Amino acid sequence: MKTYFKKYMKYFDYPLFFTYVLLCLFGLVMIYSASMFWAVNTLQTTPDYFYKKQLMNLTIAAVAFLIGFIIPYKRYKDRKMMMLIIATMLTLLMSVFLFGYSPDNSGAKSWLNFGFANFQPSELTKLGIILYFSAFFAKKKETGKLDIINESIMPPLLVFGTAILFIGLEPDLGAIGLITLIALSVMAASGMKFSTFSKIIGWLIGLAVIGLIGLFIFKDSFFTERRMGRLKAYLDPFTDADAFGYQIVNGYYAIGSGGVKGLGLGQSVQKLGYLPEPQTDFILAIISEELGTFGVAIVLFGLGFIVYKAMRIAIKAKDPMARMIAAGIGSWIGIQTFINVGGLSGIIPLTGVPLPFISYGGTSVILLSLAMGILANVSMMVKKDNNQD
Structure with missing residues (x-):
């Protein structure tokens, strides 16, 4: 194992890794901010309930990343x-x-x-x-x-x-x-x-x-009534703002009230019982309300950078398998980001898809971290192969 790391670690993709880590940590902070009121008033538990659970998820995710990175693709x-x-x-x-x-x-x-x-x-x-x-x-x-x-x-x-x-x-x-x-x-x-x-x-x-x-x-x-309600809410959420359009409308209010600068970290109004489970797939609306356009830009730039790096790895890869893995993981993150952002902005119907690395949830962040470990391994091998020529 020591020989393996000594031989390959000089090709490690640090920009890719640190962008992934920063997104996870940023998501952890925003989960704490977004979920405090929901945890206390809905679940009758401590304000840091979701924060602690996500911290545990990220601990497992770090192990998953390491496993994906160590195993040669x-x-x-x-x-x-x-x-x-x-x-x-x-x-x-x-x-x-x-x-x-x-x-x-x-x-x-x-x-x-x-x-x-x-x-x-x-x-x-x-x-x-x-x-x-x-x-x-x-x-x-x-x-x-x-x-x-x-x-x-x-x-x-x-x-x-x-x-x-x-x-x-x-x-x-x-x-x-x-x-x-x-x-x-x-x-x-x-x-x-x-x-x-x-x-x-x-x-x-x-x-x-x-x-x-x-x-x-x-x-x-x-x-069912729920699915048809979601479709109607997509077409015009304000016609049923108290029922199926409730989440979308309050998401709009959060995005609109944040403006460019935002209300400040922890100062969201919509998370105070208006936006259900704001720490999940609607967390970007809370980010927009509290941190404004700047906060949203951090998230989208970070996710966009990972997608860009994945596609660059795919283009540079001489091995077809490396090319396909990188393109697949990059597409996964890019498309899932579009579906999440498109749903809360009203471009497409809501599907409940989490925002990669940011939304609360164990399954998503652990498997995305495993994928990022595999992508880091692919990137390292591609760099090594290209530098040998």
């Missing part, structure tokens, strides 16, 4: 490792179908309760798809079979389709859209021919049509 190409990724991912998704529950009674049973902690397997699926697709397509690239449909395309699409089916049964349409875009970004970086990629797009469109038909058939069970 090429190990994921090992057949046993690939099978382990698939088995773990699909087993957990099947467990959600059988034993899952909804902690906020949203109607989507997306979580597993292990007693000491809750876990959302769809978060693991995002990373699992990136690693499995990257490893599989890299092996096919080496053998020259990347564009042979039956051998190189159908197996990963079967795994993908099975995962999407279970997530659809929860149902979690936001996760389905995000995982689909992540999978497409990995395939786009694989080096397959455009004609092959176009066929995959066609199949996915066909699956989407089948899914829409299924939604129409089971519309009474899927289009």
Whole structure:
């Protein structure tokens, strides 16, 4: 292990690492600020309840980052490792179908309760798809079979389709859209021919049509009052500002009252019972209210820098697997950020997707940290390979 670090640590990507750490610490501070009133008045607990829990999550996340960083990314190409990724991912998704529950009674049973902690397997699926697709397509690239449909395309699409089916049964349409875009970004970086990629797009469109038909058939069970309320709130939240549009409208008030300078750290009004669970997916609204445009810029610049670094790593990588992993992780963070910011700003409907590294939640920050460790490993190996030329 000492030899490993001595040989490779000089290529460590410090800007990527410190940006990730600063975002996590900034998120921790804002979680404490955003959640104090909610913890005391709603849960009747101490003001630092969510802060302490997130601190524990970040401790586990640091271990996850280290694990992702230490394991050479090429190990994921090992057949046993690939099978382990698939088995773990699909087993957990099947467990959600059988034993899952909804902690906020949203109607989507997306979580597993292990007693000491809750876990959302769809978060693991995002990373699992990136690693499995990257490893599989890299092996096919080496053998020259990347564009042979039956051998190189159908197996990963079967795994993908099975995962999407279970997530659809929860149902979690936001996760389905995000995982689909992540999978497409990995395939786009694989080096397959455009004609092959176009066929995959066609199949996915066909699956989407089948899914829409299924939604129409089971519309009474899927289009619940809550989901239809969310859609109406997206179209015009002010028409139902006391019910389904309540969260969006109060998010607007928080963003608008913050202005350029903000009201000051800890001075948010909307977190005082007006904005439900402000430490979760609406935390950026509290950041905007307390720290203004400057605070929002810190978050978006940090996340944008990570996405930029990931794509730069993908461009510089000579190894197809390194390129696909970097592109997949960068796309994951970038797309998830867009979905979160788009939801609270009214650009797209709310999906409950957390803001990477900032929102409260263990599953998200731990798995994103594992992904960041893997990305740091990829970056280090890419730098080493390029400096040897």
